[in-house]
Every structure is written in C-alpha cells, then in structure tokens.
Amino acid sequence: MSDALFASLTAPRSVALVGASDDVTRIGGRPLRYMRESGFEGRIFPVNPSRAQVQGLAAFASIRDLPEVPDTAILAVPASATLQAVEDCAARGISSAVIFSAGFAETGAEGLALQARILATAREAGLRLLGPNCLGVFNPATGYYGTFSVILDTEQIAPGPVGIVSQSGAYGAHLAHLARARGLGISQWVTTGNEADIDLSEALEWMVRQPQTQVVMAYAEGVRDRDSFVRALECARDHGKPVVFMKTGRSSVGAAAAVSHTAALAGSDAVFDAVLRQYGAHRAATTAEQIDVAYVCAPGRYPATDRIGIFTMSGGFGIQLADDAEAVGLDVAPMPQDAQDELLSMLPYASPRNPVDATAQAVSDLGMLTRCVQTMMKRGGYDLFAGILGTGPASRTFAAPLRAALLDGFDTSDTAIRALTMSAPQDVVRSYEAAGFLVFEDGSALAHALGALARIRDALARRDPAPAPMPPLPLPDGPLSEAGARAILSQVGIPFAAGYLATDPEGAAVAAAAMGFPVVAKICSPDILHKTEIGGVAVNLTDAQAVREATAAILARACEAAPEARIEGVLVSPMIYGGVETIIGVARDPVMGPVVMFGLGGIHVEVLRDVTFRAAPFSVDEAQRMIREIRGFAILQGVRGAAPADTDALAQLLSDLSRFAIAHRERVVSIDLNPVRVMPEGQGVIALDALIELEKERAP
Numbered sequence: 001m002s003d004a005l006f007a008s009l010t011a012p013r014s015v016a017l018v019g020a021s022d023d024v025t026r027i028g029g030r031p032l033r034y035m036r037e038s039g040f041e042g043r044i045f046p047v048n049p050s051r052a053q054v055q056g057l058a059a060f061a062s063i064r065d066l067p068e069v070p071d072t073a074i075l076a077v078p079a080s081a082t083l084q085a086v087e088d089c090a091a092r093g094i095s096s097a098v099i100f101s102a103g104f105a106e107t108g109a110e111g112l113a114l115q116a117r118i119l120a121t122a123r124e125a126g127l128r129l130l131g132p133n134c135l136g137v138f139n140p141a142t143g144y145y146g147t148f149s150v151i152l153d154t155e156q157i158a159p160g161p162v163g164i165v166s167q168s169g170a171y172g173a174h175l176a177h178l179a180r181a182r183g184l185g186i187s188q189w190v191t192t193g194n195e196a197d198i199d200l201s202e203a204l205e206w207m208v209r210q211p212q213t214q215v216v217m218a219y220a221e222g223v224r225d226r227d228s229f230v231r232a233l234e235c236a237r238d239h240g241k242p243v244v245f246m247k248t249g250r251s252s253v254g255a256a257a258a259v260s261h262t263a264a265l266a267g268s269d270a271v272f273d274a275v276l277r278q279y280g281a282h283r284a285a286t287t288a289e290q291i292d293v294a295y296v297c298a299p300g301r302y303p304a305t306d307r308i309g310i311f312t313m314s315g316g317f318g319i320q321l322a323d324d325a326e327a328v329g330l331d332v333a334p335m336p337q338d339a340q341d342e343l344l345s346m347l348p349y350a351s352p353r354n355p356v357d358a359t360a361q362a363v364s365d366l367g368m369l370t371r372c373v374q375t376m377m378k379r380g381g382y383d384l385f386a387g388i389l390g391t392g393p394a395s396r397t398f399a400a401p402l403r404a405a406l407l408d409g410f411d412t413s414d415t416a417i418r419a420l421t422m423s424a425p426q427d428v429v430r431s432y433e434a435a436g437f438l439v440f441e442d443g444s445a446l447a448h449a450l451g452a453l454a455r456i457r458d459a460l461a462r463r464d465p466a467p468a469p470m471p472p473l474p475l476p477d478g479p480l481s482e483a484g485a486r487a488i489l490s491q492v493g494i495p496f497a498a499g500y501l502a503t504d505p506e507g508a509a510v511a512a513a514a515m516g517f518p519v520v521a522k523i524c525s526p527d528i529l530h531k532t533e534i535g536g537v538a539v540n541l542t543d544a545q546a547v548r549e550a551t552a553a554i555l556a557r558a559c560e561a562a563p564e565a566r567i568e569g570v571l572v573s574p575m576i577y578g579g580v581e582t583i584i585g586v587a588r589d590p591v592m593g594p595v596v597m598f599g600l601g602g603i604h605v606e607v608l609r610d611v612t613f614r615a616a617p618f619s620v621d622e623a624q625r626m627i628r629e630i631r632g633f634a635i636l637q638g639v640r641g642a643a644p645a646d647t648d649a650l651a652q653l654l655s656d657l658s659r660f661a662i663a664h665r666e667r668v669v670s671i672d673l674n675p676v677r678v679m680p681e682g683q684g685v686i687a688l689d690a691l692i693e694l695e696k697e698r699a700p
Helices: 003-010 030-038 079-092 109-125 169-181 200-208 226-238 252-262 269-278 287-297 315-327 337-346 366-379 399-408 426-434 443-461 482-490 505-515 544-561 620-629 633-637 647-663
Strands: 014-018 043-047 072-075 096-099 128-130 136-139 144-147 159-166 186-191 215-220 243-247 308-312 384-390 417-422 437-440 500-502 519-524 537-541 569-574 580-589 593-600 611-615 668-678 685-687 691-694
Touching: 003 096, 003 128, 003 136, 003 186, 003 200, 014 030, 014 079, 030 043, 030 144, 072 079, 079 096, 079 109, 109 128, 159 169, 159 200, 169 186, 169 215, 169 287, 186 200, 200 215, 200 226, 215 287, 226 269, 243 269, 243 287, 269 593, 269 611, 287 437, 287 443, 308 315, 308 366, 315 384, 315 443, 337 366, 366 384, 366 399, 384 399, 384 443, 399 426, 417 426, 417 443, 426 437, 437 443, 482 519, 482 668, 482 691, 500 505, 505 519, 505 544, 505 569, 519 544, 537 544, 544 569, 580 647, 593 620, 593 647, 611 620, 620 633, 620 647, 647 668, 647 685
Parallel strands: 014 043, 014 072, 072 096, 096 128, 159 186, 159 215, 215 243, 308 384, 384 417, 417 437
Antiparallel strands: 136 144, 136 186, 500 569, 519 537, 519 569, 580 593, 580 668, 593 611, 668 685, 668 691
C-alpha cells in the first residue's frame, strides 16, 4: 500500500461517514461526535438518506451526492448494506474505507462469500479496505477518530509516541485505555478485524515508519502472510522501533477461538514465538507486561550496558529487586570497594555494596540520600538506576524534600535510565516522569521491564548479513530413502557419517570390514521411513559374521513387515561415539513456511521438549543465538570435564539447512536429522540419519 493511500486512511483531510446517525451513542453517531469534540479540521460528509442534517452538519443522501471525493469513508452500515456502500465508494473513486460491521468471514461460508464479493469489488476499483468486523482507526494528532470505541466517551486520547495495531478492536481499545491511564500518548491506532484486505503486517509496517512513533504495541491471533509479516518486523528493526507483541492462541482452545473470531490461522505458537525473537520483537505474556514494556521504550532511550544500581532505604525491598533484576539478565554489579568505603564513612550502618541500602539514616538526613545517589552514579558505572521510594512521595510532609534530594543526586549530563518504585497519587507520579524517571508501583514489574529494554536494545542493534540464496537442486518426484536424503543434503554441505549401500549380506560384511568395526546396519527403503519399528536397525556390530547375520535378518523382517516396499538394500555406517547428541529438523508451518528446529537429543527432546525454532533462512549468527536459547546449552559448553562442543560447525549446519529449506519450500514438507553428533571444538558435526519428506511435484 502506498504512503498516500495509507495516509488517506489514518490522516484524511476529508471523510464520508456512511450510516451517520444523529444519536451520538450509536455506531454511526460516535465517530462524528468524537471528531467534532476533538476539533478535527478536515471536512466531514455525513451520509444518511433520511436526514437533511446529522449532529448539526449537512447530510447527503448518498456518496454520489457528495460535493467532492473524500479521502476516505467510514461504513457504519449493517453487513447486508455493506456491499452496496463499497460499490458506491468504488464508483466515486474513494481511496480507502473502514468497514465496522461484523457478519462476514468469521460467521461461516455465507459470510465468507459476501466478504469475498466486497473485496473483489474494491480491488477492481483500487479501493483499499480496513476490516470488516473492526473498530476502525484514529489519529489523536489530527483529531481524526474513525472509530466507535466507547473508550472515548469520557476523555480524548493525547497524541504521543506509542502506536497500536490490533486485529481485535476490543483489545486494541483496551490497550489505548491502559496507555492513556499510564500517561502514554498514542501516535496512531489501527484495528484490522477480519483483514479482508489490509492486514496487521501492512498496518505494522506503516506504523513503524511514522516519525512520531517510538514503539508499537501489536495484538494478533494469527497472521496470513509470512513474508509481509517478516518484512514488517525487519522494517521495525531497521527503523529502531521496538514492537511489543501480544499473540494469543497458545492453547488448542485459544487457537480454535482465534479462527472463529477473525478467521485467522494461528499456526504453531512455538514457531510464532521464535519468529518474534528472531526478528527482535518482544512477546509479552500479559497485557500488563505489554504496557510496561511499551512504557519504558516510549522515550526512545536505551541503556549502554546492563549494569544496574539499586538504591533503597529498606533492605528487604532492595534484595527483592536485586533478585528480580538478576533473574532477567541485568548485572547487579557491586560498587567499587573505595566507593563502598566512602559510603560507609558517611553512613556507618549502611549496606554499600549494591543494592545500596542507606537505611533510615537517609530519611533523617536527606543530604545523605543525595550523596549516596551521587556516589552511585559517578563511581558505580551504572547505566540503569532503580530507586525504591515506597510511600514517601505521597507524604504531605516528606514528599517535597525527598523529591528535591533525589533530583540533586543526578548530574544533568548523566545518561543512565532512571526508574523508581513508589505508591503515590497520579499527579505525583507524573511530576517524577516529567523529571525523567520511569515510575512503577511494583519492583518486579520494574525489573522485568528494564530487562526487556536491555534485550530490545540488543535486538535493534543486530545487523546480520542476509544468508546467501541457495540455488535449488533437482528433487525426485517421489519418496526418498535415507541414502537418497543423504545424497541430496551432502550437496549442500551437510556432513554425514560414511555409508555404503549393500544389497546382500556378503556385500555388507565386505563394506564393514573396509570401514572398520564396529558398524551399524539399517534398512534402506523410500517406503520404510521409521526403520526401528520393523526391526530394521542393528547397532554395534563388531565383526563380519555379525554383519552378515544382521543384514539377512533386517532384509527378511523388511520383506515380512512391508512386502510392497521398494528395498534398496542395507546401509552400513561406522558407529560414531563421543560428542553431544542433538536433533535437527525442518517442518513446514502453515503460516511461517519452512522452519528449522534444534534441540538436544534423547530425554531432552522426548520428555523435556527442550527445542527451539527459527524461520528459514537465517544467518550463522542467528543460528548461534538459536543454539544458546535451549535450556541445555550448558551441555554444549562442556560439563564435568567434557570439552566444549563445536557450536561453530553446528551453527553453520543449521544455517545451511535453513537455506536449503527456503530454496525448496514448495517441495520439502519436512526433514529429520536425528541424531546429529556435535563433536568437540574444532572437530565438526556428523549427521547419523536423514529423512526428507517431499510433496509431489505439481504438473505444469
């Protein structure tokens, strides 16, 4: 969508309100009331064939009767009248329109068909649609309110740095309400509903490119187009704009509800979660967290390091905040020893390490508080400051001197992010915010928000080179055996243990003797994918006779279990010992396309589900981050005297496999490399088994 078209939707100079109502409480009345109250300077054309005036403005019988072509239209009419309204907009050459009404794709086949007709009509005329089944759009800076949300009944929304993009109108409205209560202004607000045309990805990309937007809160139940979603996230990262995401549908019940709500396909929640991490977006677990993280990102400032200094006048609260800060990855580094000694000389009963606990001595002598904070900021090397003030800022006798003493502790050139916990009236909180502090009531929420701020800083700074495209290989039109899968993947650099395909017991014995004992023998057939289930694998064969007997038994069992299967023979490979056993795979997510999975093998994947994902393709640097995400990463670092594993070679394999997966996304359904042994540092990786599932090639 061009900037001009999206600007017509979010910052129009003129608007037609189809279904305009004189009743300011009705869906067709609220947008007009809100725009008049906000002082919207654009031209408003109410369309209502039954009235000469609506809320004091001249009304028009139809869009055809308007004196000019408006930039956009708000369609506040029932579903049954929406097609005609879209046809009228298209005939008049209007650029964009918002459809409020529900009753379309989310209701079933009949509604889906009506939505499809509306979309076809709009596309033929070049008319872009937002909705249907949405709450619309608003832009506080221009006073444009193309919405019927009731959150505007009592108070307008102030302009500010936070953009909101939401598939759900109700959730988007709730975010705007909470942001307003937190003192956060809104740059623009867009709800996409059923997304017949404009979807969340397109709205998100527009939002992050707006100069007034510093951070975006987004809500989605699912996304339709992987490439446009990734492009929006990349655009956000390139513009240095954090995206704080709420994605529902974690459970099977939630995913089913998402489909019925906006007809969105949720896809795999674990994959969606990984893609957000991959492209630098923060996924919030709760709405409160989403608001908190947007709040700390809104100023557009980030700490240079993770070092946090904690000041308190209550030891218990300080320890609790230190625990929370360390848990989210912040560095609660101690004060330098000479600075600690200096603080102790001033406050003999203080705890000067970090948290710096000034105790009640600082309450009696606020000058001590000032000197403590000055020492922390000048000598501690902290880029984050967290102060615990409790109810002090709300005290009638203590609030003013406390605030003055705290502010005196900071130098005007200090660049640290300053945060406080306090319980105080809103006007007091706003006064501290105006002085440059982030204010929280709960210390744990403060720590989690600052931890997120540090991670977002790192994510926005990432500039990995794009992985080189891989030329596609010719793939057979049919299932592959392990030998076939090995042959294909070897061409793209995936290292395998040596293998020899023998067609009879004697050939297998000769091959085993040549490569050295012990060996493993496996049935090789494109029609037998799960070899162990038919007794098609024999391990630790230590001499030629054992290989002959095992090969004969494997071939006999295969013929008995799968008499129609095509048997290529028995694959003989050396037994590989040492290293760390891992599992690597590729799956085709219904939304995100090819995704690569990585985890430790054995109990880690079977019981603990210690795996992570990335959307293909990705760089070696991203693969390294992927490896470090699993809970068992310490095993790869070396435990109990074991040498560190070759994670560089592992990262290269993961990246290469991702490039192969995206190059063959139309044919490759899944890939399993299980197990893959990661050998000690400098010795590489070895895949011991391979399975590729292909989709039949489509006829031209």
